[in-house]
Amino acid sequence: MPTLSMTVNGEQVSGEVEGRTLLVDFLRENLRLTGTHVGCDTSQCGACVVHVDGVSMKSCTMLALHAQGTEVATIEGVANGDTLHPMQEAFRENHGLQCGFCTPGMVMTALALVKDNPDPTDAEVRHGLEGNLCRCTGYQNIVHAILDGAKAMREGAANEGES
């Protein structure tokens, strides 16, 4: 079997995979990083979104070997120890989840969106969420959470700049 190596949440990892192994299965089964979810397995729901070299991708719709030599970021790497990331905190504050199954993909998508567009409009957030399905909330509070999270991240960056 081919040998795969990559960086996941800053740590070098490697393992043997089949050609047909999906990235999400490598993350969940080999690395036991089960925060990345498989919601639909048909490339629709976005619960499996991770960042590959800083870009959001559906880890159920790429092979593990596609990530050879890349830097992968999953939901497990977002918080700083016990301190939630401002985007995660915004989801908590805004009740941006009910069952929580879609939340890892939502947060990873939100972080990718804000990276490219630090001050998005409501419409831009909704356009950015077209690849992420939530069957509980009706999206309203998810959009609120992302707008608030983006604001908190801008303020955090500004404070960092001052100090």
Add this chain to the structure above:
Amino acid sequence: MYEFNFQRPANSDAAIDAQANAEDGQYMAGGQTIIPVLKQRLAMPSDVIDLGAIEDLSGITIADGTVTIGAMTTHTDVATSGDVLGAIPALADLASMIGDPHVRNRGTIGGSIANNDPAADYPAAVLGLGATVHTNQRTIIADEFFTDLFETALDEGELITNVVFPVPDQAAYMKFPNPASRYAIAGVFVSRTGADVRVAVTGAAACVFRAAEMEQALAGNFNLDAIEGIGVDGTDFNNDLHASAEYRTHLVSVMAKRAVAKALG
């Protein structure tokens, strides 16, 4: 997925050799269609030949009134390219409407047109702008490239290298997307270059096609009133759970008008 041998050649020649030497070799571009197909066991290639490591298949260049897009260029790269936004904003706009952000980050123009899904967006731009598809063997004009449902003029093992788009005077794309998949239930790409007008329709029929009557009406008068009352014959249109043929026939007229209005600014 059934098992397959995964290959990731470093250049086009190696990819073509790998395909030729495989029992049943399947190219993989961004994988946003073929991976779901493999997961459903609707295909069983002996070898998957991944094109992701071939650097010279990606990139956008502008020259002599044309925009050349490498086959492995992602939808995000086309949607956000300053060169494309400047030369053919309608093409960047179309790319920004494909699927969702994650699909656009991996999906490629070459993969989209080689697959020729009847509801895909890119075939409308390729046909609606009169682009030319370049392969490792030849060049194929858009009017001869898309031949039928999921069928193209490509031969077994033939590899798309890039697509060359002529820069039009005016162009726009409008679609009515399926709310779940964002595929076009009906989409219309219009362009005008001098007196030459092209109207390409995707999503409605088995394969992208040109709406000849609309083109003739718009050729002398590129305005909304020119296509008032001019429809398309929807006899053979797709009739499925997403939309009836009758509804699609109506949508094509509506999308055509919206596209012309958008092209006029």
